[in-house]
Amino acid sequence: MIKPCSLLLRSCPAKAVHKKRMVPLAIRVPGLSQPVPESIFTSLRWRPPISSTSTLLARSFQHSKLASSSPTTPGGSQVTQSAIDLIVDYLTNTNAQLGADYSVSAVSTARVESAAEEARKLFNAESNSEIAFGPSSTSNLENLARGLEPDIQPGDEFIVTGEHEANCGPWKKLAARRGAVVKYWHSTPTHPNNPYSFSLKVEDLLPLITAKTRIVAFTATSNLLGSVVPVQEITRALRADAAAKGAKKVEVSIDCVAYAPHRRMDVKAWDIDFCVFSFYKLYAPHISALYIRSSALASSVTSIVHHFIAPVVPYLLSLTPANDLDATFAAIAAHETQLATKLLTFLTAPEQVKRGVFVVGIEEPSVNRLPTVSFVVAGDRPLNSRDVVRVFDEHGGIGIRYGHFYAYDLATRLPPPVDKENGVVRISLVHYNTLEEVDTILGVLKGVLA
C-alpha cells in the first residue's frame, strides 16, 4: 500500500538546499510589523526542478538558464517537477477506476484522496470532505451554483462584484433561473489624482444588505487590481449587518484564484462558506479546488465531487526552513512586496505620471498590494495596451498580457473608460521572480514610454 504523503514528500529536496544560505540581514516591508530576514528572500530564490517545457517562462524558472529573459506569470505559473513526476507515476502505475476493491484501485483511491488533504491544508479547511475538484474555477463555481439551485427562492438577493466573471456569472445565471435579484458591490476610487485607482470598500457593501440577502460573492484579490481584500473583516461586518437586518441565511463565496499564489487562505478564520482557487496559478496543472463548508454541504448544496492529484504543499513548505505554510506565505508576501514596490515606484514616478501612465488599482506599495500590476498609458500621447505588449513580445522572453481579463464590468467601468478591446496592460509576478527581472521589465518599459 503506497502512503500518499511520503510519496509527496520524497520528491522535495528542500532541506539540503536550505542549509546552504544564511545572510544576516533584515529588510523592513511596508505593512509587516517585523523586519523580514534577508535569508528568507534568499531561500525563495531556490527553485524546484521543473518541467522542460518550450515556453519562454520555463527558461527563467530554471534559475541557471535565466540568461537575459525576464518572465512574468501572465496567466498561470510554472509546474513543479514533483507535480509532474507524481502525475506521470499515477498514470503509469496506479491509474484505475476509483473506489473498487482490487488492490490497484485501492492504491489509486488513496492517492487521489491525498489530493484533498493538499487542498484542505491550503484552504485551512476543517475536513477533506469539504473539498471538491473540478477542471477550472469557472466550472467549479458554475457547478456550485447549480448545486445550490434547489435552495434558492424567488426574491433572494445575491451581491456580486464586477470582477472576474467566474464568481459573478454563475450567480447571475442562477438568479435568472430562480427569480433572485442581483446587486453589484462596485470598487470605488481610492486616490485623488488617479481615476483608475479603485478598491472594494465595506462601506459600499453594507447598504446593499437586506433581510433577503442570500449570497455575497467577491474576490480575495482582483486579477486586474492586485490589491488584497480584507476578507475576514468584510465577512465579519457583513454577517453582523445581515443578522441585524434579519437575514436568515447568508452564504459567502470567495474567489481566491488570483490570491492563492501570493497569500495564505484561511476559510475558517474568514468564516466563509465557499472558496475556490486554481492549481495552475499555484505551481501545478490546471485543476481547481472548491471548498464547501460542511454546514453548507449539509443544508444548501446538492452533489458535486471531482478529484485529481496536485502536490503543491511540499513545494510551498520547501520555500523556507520553517516547514510551515504561514512562514512560507509570510516570506512570499515579503519578497513579492519588494517586487511590487519596485514596479509601482517606477510607474508612479513624476516622469511616468507626466507621460500619462495610470496604475489601475492601488498605487501605494504595501503588503496588501500584490505584484499583479495593471496600467494604462493615456495623456497627450496615449498608447494602446496591445501595442505596449507587442513591444515586450518583440523583445522576447517577457510574458505580459493586455485585455479585460474576464473582469468585464470592472474594465468597462473605468473612468475614463479604456478601450474595450485592448483593456489594460498587466504585469503579473510571483515569488520566483527576482528584482533583476523587474529591472529588465522596467528597461523595456522605459523604451516603450520614451
Ligand SMILES: Cc1ncc(COP(=O)(O)O)c(C=O)c1O
Ligand atoms: C480572479 C480570477 N478568478 C477566476 C479565474 C478563472 O479561473 P479558471 O481559469 O480556473 O476558471 C481567474 C483566471 O485567471 C482569475 O484570475
